[in-house]
Amino acid sequence: MKQISLVAILAAIFFISHQSTAQTRHTVNGYVKDAENGEELIGATVLVKELGTGTVTNVYGFYAVSIPPGTYTFQFSYLGYQTVEQVFELKENVEFNIELPVEARQMEELIITDEAIDANVSDIKMSKNELDIKQVKKLPALFGEPDIIKTIQLLPGVISAGEGTSSFFVRGGSADQNLILIDEAPIYDPSHLFGLFSVFNADVIKDSELYRGGIPSRYGGRLSSILEVRTKDGNNKKLGGAAGIGLLASRFMLEGPIRKDKSSFIVSGRRSYVDLFLKAANQDNLVHFYDVNAKVNWKHNNNNRFFFALYLGRDVFSFEDVFGFDWGNTTGTFRWNHLFNDRLFSNTSIIASHFDYKLGLEDDAQGFDWKSNLQELTLKQDFNYFLNTSNEFEFGYHLTYRQFSPGRITPTSESSLFTEQAIDKMYALDHAFYVGNQQKISDRLTFRYGLRLSVFQNIGKQDVFIYEDPKDNIDPTRIDTVSYGAFENIKTYVNLEPRFSARYLLNATSSVKLSYNRMVQNTHLISSGTVPIPFNTWSPSSPYLKPQIADQVAAGYFRNIKDNSIELSAEVYYKDIQNVTDFADNAQLFFNDDLTTEYRQGNSWSYGLELMAQKKEGRFTGFVSYTLSKAERDVPGVNNDKTFLANYDRRNVLNLVGTYDLSDQWQFGANFSYSSGRPITVPAGRYEYDGYQVDYITERNGYALPDFHKLDFSATYIPKKNKDRKWQSSWVFSIYNIYSRKNAFTIYTRLKEIEDGVYSDEKEAVKISLFPILPSVTYNIRF
């Protein structure tokens, strides 16, 4: 079955290529940019009016259109920018870069012309959202810190893992099934302060998009979603910057040309100062985080462009100078965009990512340091081949080397009771070959199809233990140890991942879309909680851990109304996951030499309906999203082999998000969120054992936390610009949780306290809620 589909697609590609060589064609290619700062525009529309067809710029802002000789009017358009037309008398290949001016602010409701942007309907992509960072900045934010992850948590099909967390669940998938990329480099833990903020500093973000279905073949490695965040290249026309002072953190960003129009840089930093408050409150506890983004790029010409991007972030906690821990991500991306010829675009990237955490206790008798890290190095070679206006190919090869160091404990003093111990490191090589084509079949019908071949190798150096019973986690008995040398193959898994999307235009304002994708995940998060924490470790697929495989089908109806000013969509999906990684009840996941005996893999499935209405232009913008879904798991060895609701199941989720520009001085934002409560395990009874009052548990996730809802409000005030000043300031006032609902973060049980330190035998259930009404103010400047 697999072989047949591969052969069929290769044959189709060959057939199309062969057919097309018969005609003479010329190519117009180049980059579409923002006229103000020279940033490339991703996904800008290039329309050849005479043919009624065209293309969109790729993720690097590049486009190419290959058409027979003639005279053509090209129209370049992008949301929020003026549309520009250019006439070409096409006798030879043309290189044409265009800069689009930003659209003048529309104080009246926008009058939409016939050149309206109807991507919602006409684009083949479904189950995908782009985030407008300008809108994110206008929305109310926790502690006044704009955060794309918090906005992503409001999208249809996306569920927040919990208030104040940076984790999210996509279409019945756990948080570790999301691939989170910053400039192509994976971020293993996107949280600061356990998730209050995410690692993404809004000042440097250019573009971010979330795929939750219909995932193109160039992406792989995680089951449920791809969140791709791209940072700005830096203004290559003039020096500028921004700074902000918030309640918990402050930011600074500087960008500018190194050589005008050719080369630019951006550098940005952010640091929290919670620790100053704690110091003021006379606490010896120190808590802070920081992050740094830096990027330089050199656009030599259209044929060769180079980028180097760096991200560095860290959280540091210290308690009374005795106990402390910290964690952080470091990523680096080097990228070379090259044009081999007028139609063959190449991207070569070398990407490094590193995540680590440390825990330490300073003490003579029991001092220790515990370190764990994960690092990877990736080589990516991607090609775009713009064959003609009906076919755009992409293909490439990705190679990743990963090293997992689950933990090493070192005593910190001579007299410490600890001995030096380390859990064996694990290594993996991940190859992926992919090919895809977007093919216009007719004016109404477009297909995108592709294949990704994932070849995963768990490699040495490692000692693999053979157990009498590999699932015996009570008394694991090793009967043999097999030693593998460096780079020696331990286990290989080969998987073919077909991807398919179709769009059929019903008329100018409505379409239906269909997609299927198979995703394979070979890095597994070792956690059985709802929300990942930085102290979780990851493991590669291995002889004891099979790749997780997800199949998803989705169908949707898309319609634009009121001259494309309002976009409506309705999607349904079904997702089935094989070998979903879970852990035995009572699994010991920290510092366990025999961790493999805790692995349990099973099935997970989910289905749902997602509705969205969005208005992107005008004084009032915003969206409404509603998701009805169910997600279950059935894992042998967990919950007495019975099916249970997944931690990421939420039946109903509704979000209303809006911003309103009252004047040049005042902008308002509001957000209402409602969600069914998280499934939770509560006791069915209680008993005494050796003086302890113990809960009696009968089923996992059999109860639901109370429903979650809250309303937030924000106002941005931009004082009239003083002409003598080079900078523009703004104030953002936010009120989080206006009606101060005590939303349940979690519920746990404890003994009733009769008086201070004296406890009853009886127990009570306690709800923790994190945030009451929280006003905040942030002061920003741009220069």
Next chain:
Amino acid sequence: MKKYIIAIIAIVVFTACEETVQLDLKESESVVIIDGLVSDQFKNQYVKVSRSIDFYAEGTSKAITNATVSVTDGATTYNYIHNPTLDSDNDGVYFSTVPFSGEVGKTYQLTVQVDGTNYTAEDNLYPVTAIDSLTVIVNEDEFDEPERKNYFYEILFYAHEPQETKDFYLFKFYRNDTLVLDSPTDIYFSNDDLLAEEINGIPTASFYKLGDIGKVEMYSISNAGFIYYNDLINLLQSDGGMFGSPPVNPRTNIEGGALGFFQASSVVSESIKVEE
């Protein structure tokens, strides 16, 4: 981890609030709970048999007084009788009819019959290392800001951990013969995976005042016992499955559907008087 992470977040946001809530719980079938110990001390050994109650019920586990209880080491069988002294505190507690001491190296098997259902368990009795000494120090933080007036002495514990054997330990701390815990969900136990040979003065639970007598008991437990206590503390300190795993019943060595644990232990103890 677990609840501590929530505590840390609470410190960071300093807005978190706790509130008692009433759960709307389904009625559940009760389960038999067995809590028994055979120690190497010569005495009437005990087994406690009870039944779980509803979460919101008053009091604690319901005593089962009509069970049949016996323990055997393979050669000798010891019969147990229910609360021979008719002490109301010992309702549901069965004592061996004759005093005996468990012996290192033997496996003890428990049989409990409740209303026609048999529950069995077995545990091995392992040796325990000696406590070298206890010392008393003044805890400076407590001295500066005592949680309880005059209670700022701390007892430190010293021992040699035999590196050639795989050992598991359970500790109990007493102040003037009353069990003390730093928190009501604390259990003090350890395996020796990460332990070096010298245990040089690790602090024990709670604080003491002048004149108090502190006592440390150290029990040997089996691997099954270590797993039981590890599961039990995870359950007692569960955060409701937010960052940690969802709460689940501890793995027990009792077969037949009862919860609890049947433990065989060597015990050593050491006392110290808190003086200037």
